[in-house]
Structures are given as structure tokens and as C-alpha cells.
Amino acid sequence: MTRRIAIVGGGVAGLLTAHLLQRSGHRVTVLSGQRPNDLRGGRILSTQCVFGARLRPERDAGLALWDDEAPAITKGRLSLWLDRDCVLDWFADLVGGPAQSVDHRLKLAAWLEMLDDVAYRTVGEDELDHLAADHDLVLVATGRGGGFFARNADLSPHTEPQRQIAAVYLRIPNSTSDTTSIRWSMVPGVGELLVLPALTFTGPCYALLIEALPDGPWDVWRDRPGPDELWRRIRLLLRDIPREHDELAATTLTDERATLTGAITPTVHHPVAVLPSGRAVLGLGDAVVVNDPLTAPGANSAVTAAAMHAEAIDAHTGPFGADWMQRTHDAWWHAPGGGRDTTTVANALLNPPPHLLDILQSAATDPSLQRKFARVLETTEDADWLIGH
Ligand SMILES: Cc1cc2nc3c(=O)[nH]c(=O)nc-3n(C[C@H](O)[C@H](O)[C@H](O)COP(=O)(O)OP(=O)(O)OC[C@H]3O[C@@H](n4cnc5c(N)ncnc54)[C@H](O)[C@@H]3O)c2cc1C
CATH class of the missing domain: 3.50.50.60 (FAD/NAD(P)-binding domain)
Incomplete structure (x- = not known):
């Protein structure tokens, strides 16, 4: 009909x-x-x-x-950083087939x-x-x-945004850069960084999402700086995640409109x-x-x-x-x-309840928990497990 x-x-x-x-x-x-x-x-x-x-x-x-051009994302990598030390770092395969960001x-x-x-x-x-x-x-x-x-x-x-958000697209730094993982770094009390292999007009790139806790040390773009100044400020805060700073600091924006700031x-x-x-x-x-x-x-x-x-x-x-x-x-x-x-x-990860913090802590030494956590993030099925319901 x-x-x-x-x-x-x-x-x-x-x-x-x-x-x-x-x-x-x-x-x-x-x-x-x-x-x-x-x-x-x-x-x-x-x-x-x-x-x-x-x-x-x-x-x-x-x-x-864009299946032939877009990087195929097959793994997730979760890292936790305290005082610039990596205290947790694990990979998990994505279960639903390769993810994609176009x-x-x-x-x-x-x-x-x-x-x-x-x-x-x-x-x-x-x-x-x-x-x-x-x-x-x-x-x-x-x-x-x-x-x-x-x-x-x-x-x-x-009733208010829980993060101040910035996104930038960057050129892939070099031929050994990881273009198969979503890299998710958490800096407790400060914010989170997601690095995603993606596809833009110029070819494969990294899409970065930086999530700053309001009024924390990363909350530095409310004045909506221009592209170069925003990328300069993001490079500075990447020093809290030394591995990503080493990987990304020398690269450049893919284009002059490859930046975004805001809050939701x-x-x-x-x-x-x-x-x-x-x-x-x-x-x-x-x-x-x-x-x-x-x-x-x-x-x-x-x-x-x-x-x-x-x-x-x-x-x-x-x-x-x-x-x-x-x-x-x-x-x-x-x-x-x-x-x-x-x-x-989404709401559980913004303000992790004690149950979720326990899961993260136990997952550090338990690969089956790592896989389960990654699967819930990927599919969002069994979401209540994250919050202990
Ligand atoms: C920085 C950032 C990163 C994100 N990363 C991810 C991610 O990695 N994965 C993910 O799943 N989601 C992500 N999201 C969320 C995702 O982009 C959005 O949820 C999704 O694009 C919403 O799609 P939509 O079609 O509902 O709305 P939109 O994409 O906002 O589209 C709405 C369209 O309607 C048009 N419009 C509005 N009002 C009118 C009107 N009155 N008449 C006619 N047209 C109108 C607008 O111009 C727009 O084109 C991200 C969001 C942001 C801000």
C-alpha cells in the first residue's frame, strides 16, 4: 500500500x-x-x-x-589515566562486525x-x-x-550539559598509526578522549571527541576559539594522556572546518x-x-x-x-x-555509579568482563547490567 x-x-x-x-x-x-x-x-x-x-x-x-574507503574499526581500546600514568589499558574485539565513521x-x-x-x-x-x-x-x-x-x-x-564537547578531525599521523581501534581514554575528574579512525573528504583521518567535565581543567573552549587555536588548546590537554599526545601532537587538522565545540x-x-x-x-x-x-x-x-x-x-x-x-x-x-x-x-558513563566503577576495576584483570563491558557499549543491549539493575 x-x-x-x-x-x-x-x-x-x-x-x-x-x-x-x-x-x-x-x-x-x-x-x-x-x-x-x-x-x-x-x-x-x-x-x-x-x-x-x-x-x-x-x-x-x-x-x-564508503565501505572500500572508510577505515574498518574492529576493536575498542579503553585506557584509564591518573597523573599521566596509564593505570588500565585493554582491547576488546567489536562483536557486530566492523564499525565505521564517515x-x-x-x-x-x-x-x-x-x-x-x-x-x-x-x-x-x-x-x-x-x-x-x-x-x-x-x-x-x-x-x-x-x-x-x-x-x-x-x-x-x-537539566544541564554534563560535558563541554569539542571535536576535531586530524590527518592520520603516520603509516604505523592504529586505524582499526576506537581508542577511549578516561581521565577521572577531568574528562574523556575518543579517537576514531574515520573517513573525510581528504581520505582516512582521525575524528577526535574531547569531553571536558564542566569547570574542570579541560573546560577551555567556551569562548569558541578558531580552528587553529582550538587544536592548540587540545594539544596542551592531550599531555594528560601521554601516549595520545605522542601520537597526535605533530599532526594537523584535515581542513579549516574540521572543528566543533558545544555542549548538550x-x-x-x-x-x-x-x-x-x-x-x-x-x-x-x-x-x-x-x-x-x-x-x-x-x-x-x-x-x-x-x-x-x-x-x-x-x-x-x-x-x-x-x-x-x-x-x-x-x-x-x-x-x-x-x-x-x-x-x-549514555547517562551511566557520564556519571558512573559505584556499580559501574566496580565493573571497571574488576575488568582490569578479567578479560571476560572486558569483553562484556565492550559489548554493552557497542550494542547497548543489557544496559541495566552497567548500573546494577
Ligand atoms: C561532537 C559530536 C560527536 C558525535 N559522535 C557520535 C558518534 O560517534 N556516534 C553516534 O552514534 N553519534 C554521535 N553523535 C550524535 C549524532 O551525530 C546525532 O545523534 C545524529 O547525527 C542525529 O541525527 P538526526 O538525524 O536525529 O539529527 P541531525 O543530524 O541534527 O539532523 C537534523 C537535520 O534537520 C534539519 N532541520 C532542523 N530543523 C529543521 C526544520 N525546521 N526544517 C527543515 N529542516 C530542519 C537540520 O538542518 C539537520 O540537517 C555525535 C554528536 C556530536 C555533537
Whole structure:
């Protein structure tokens, strides 16, 4: 049964859903605030590591265009640093197949160009209502600034950002650099560093995500410095992680727009918005659940939401009412590795409860615990294990 579906927002959540529905024969219109060339010429958006099992929907939709070029990430490496000494250091294989990080500037621009019907404009609430009148279903995937969905206070423990975030893309320093591991370094009371092998316009690179505890010694970019100055400050704080400093200090940014700073308040929203006309729209991706990127939650859960929502839309034959929307969201939220699990993992790692600290300590000498910890981070399934529930 062919449906007319409007999708507002051209990020990974909106575009993957659009492609999956288009392939199933639905008439899909995407409304995107950004054109492909805006994306290509813009600033980096994310470090966008997607784990192996979560890449399946984009492969199914014929959207995995970078498999030959993107570094295949097969391992995770976790290190803990105290006073510049490495006190814990272990590797674990990823269980769902190689993970991948493809610069969203590259990926989203290509995915937009591959759709049949895209209108480039920013949609306000009035137009949303018109779209709802003209389509069988409107999905809203406008990202974390969207503002269409009410905050769910019961599921949102935070009212402020838990980290100040910076991301930079760097040239791979040399031919012996490790391009097969996600390297995750923790400096207690200070912050965390993620180094991800990634693909950008210039080829393979490292995407760095630096997470600074607010008001701690790494909280040094609230004045939004320019690219060179930001990279200079990050190099200084890398001295707290000597191995990474040795590896990275001499390399350079991949391009002048390869930096990003900001802070995110982790927030869960109600997934259904009722418009002034009484019609309802369904949200997905960061528009509904936004987490701090420390555990790579956002794109991974957006992909799962896209796949599950597209399948539910395809299987449904009646009208897409608010009840159906809530049920569809709930099925994703409660699925193993779905929204709830991903949010649990993200919040647990931001403020590790004693149970999680015990796991980390025991894992130092127990490879089976290391593997289990890595698997929960990768899949987010069994998330409650991290918090002792
Ligand atoms: C520094 C950083 C690092 C990250 N690293 C990772 C990681 O390693 N792994 C991971 O899984 N996640 C990561 N994330 C999170 C991930 O990038 C996001 O969760 C994901 O991209 C969200 O996708 P989305 O489609 O929901 O929203 P977005 O990508 O924000 O897309 C929303 C789109 O909608 C458009 N839009 C907004 N409003 C309107 C409107 N009114 N009308 C029309 N268009 C509109 C916007 O312009 C945008 O193009 C990271 C995030 C950050 C900030």
C-alpha cells in the first residue's frame, strides 16, 4: 500500500527513513533545511561512529557507499589515566562486525542527492500542519534544536550539559598509526578522549571527541576559539594522556572546518506532537532523544529508529493516528539496544555509579568482563547490567 509521507529534517534519522520507505514504494518528500553543498562546505557535525550491526539498514538501502574507503574499526581500546600514568589499558574485539565513521558532511550530502523528492527549506509549525493535512504521515527528524516536542521530565535526569564537547578531525599521523581501534581514554575528574579512525573528504583521518567535565581543567573552549587555536588548546590537554599526545601532537587538522565545540543537555522528549489543527506528527532521532556523545549513542540509535519506524509504517494499513505513533515509538524505545538502553548507557558513563566503577576495576584483570563491558557499549543491549539493575 503506497503512502504519502513527508519527512522534515535531512540528518541521518530523516534520510535513512526516507530511503528505506522510498525503496518500499512509498511517495516520500524530504524537507531539509540544508542543501548538499551547504553540508559539504560546512563545519563538521559529529564524529558519527556507527557500530557494525547498526550499519545493516544503510547497506539494505544501498547507502553504504564508503565501505572500500572508510577505515574498518574492529576493536575498542579503553585506557584509564591518573597523573599521566596509564593505570588500565585493554582491547576488546567489536562483536557486530566492523564499525565505521564517515564524515556526515560527505554522507548526508550524498544521501540527499540520491532521493527522488527533496524540498530545501526550514519548516515552521504552520507548514508542519499543512504537511500533516496533505500527507498520510509526517515524521519530524529535525535534530536536537528542533523544538517541536515537549520534554519528558520523568526520563530526563539532567537539566544541564554534563560535558563541554569539542571535536576535531586530524590527518592520520603516520603509516604505523592504529586505524582499526576506537581508542577511549578516561581521565577521572577531568574528562574523556575518543579517537576514531574515520573517513573525510581528504581520505582516512582521525575524528577526535574531547569531553571536558564542566569547570574542570579541560573546560577551555567556551569562548569558541578558531580552528587553529582550538587544536592548540587540545594539544596542551592531550599531555594528560601521554601516549595520545605522542601520537597526535605533530599532526594537523584535515581542513579549516574540521572543528566543533558545544555542549548538550541529555534530554528525552515526548515523541508525538499534536498541532493546532489536532493532527499529530511523530518525531525520531535527536528531535526526540538526545544524549551526550560520550558513548556514540545518537547516530546509532537514530539508525535503529529509522529501520524500526520504516518497517512499522510499511506494515501498517490503517490511518497513522497519535496512538499508532506512540506505540511505534514505544516499540523502538523498549527494544533491546533501543532508545531506553542507549540512554541508560549514555547517562551511566557520564556519571558512573559505584556499580559501574566496580565493573571497571574488576575488568582490569578479567578479560571476560572486558569483553562484556565492550559489548554493552557497542550494542547497548543489557544496559541495566552497567548500573546494577
Ligand atoms: C561532537 C559530536 C560527536 C558525535 N559522535 C557520535 C558518534 O560517534 N556516534 C553516534 O552514534 N553519534 C554521535 N553523535 C550524535 C549524532 O551525530 C546525532 O545523534 C545524529 O547525527 C542525529 O541525527 P538526526 O538525524 O536525529 O539529527 P541531525 O543530524 O541534527 O539532523 C537534523 C537535520 O534537520 C534539519 N532541520 C532542523 N530543523 C529543521 C526544520 N525546521 N526544517 C527543515 N529542516 C530542519 C537540520 O538542518 C539537520 O540537517 C555525535 C554528536 C556530536 C555533537
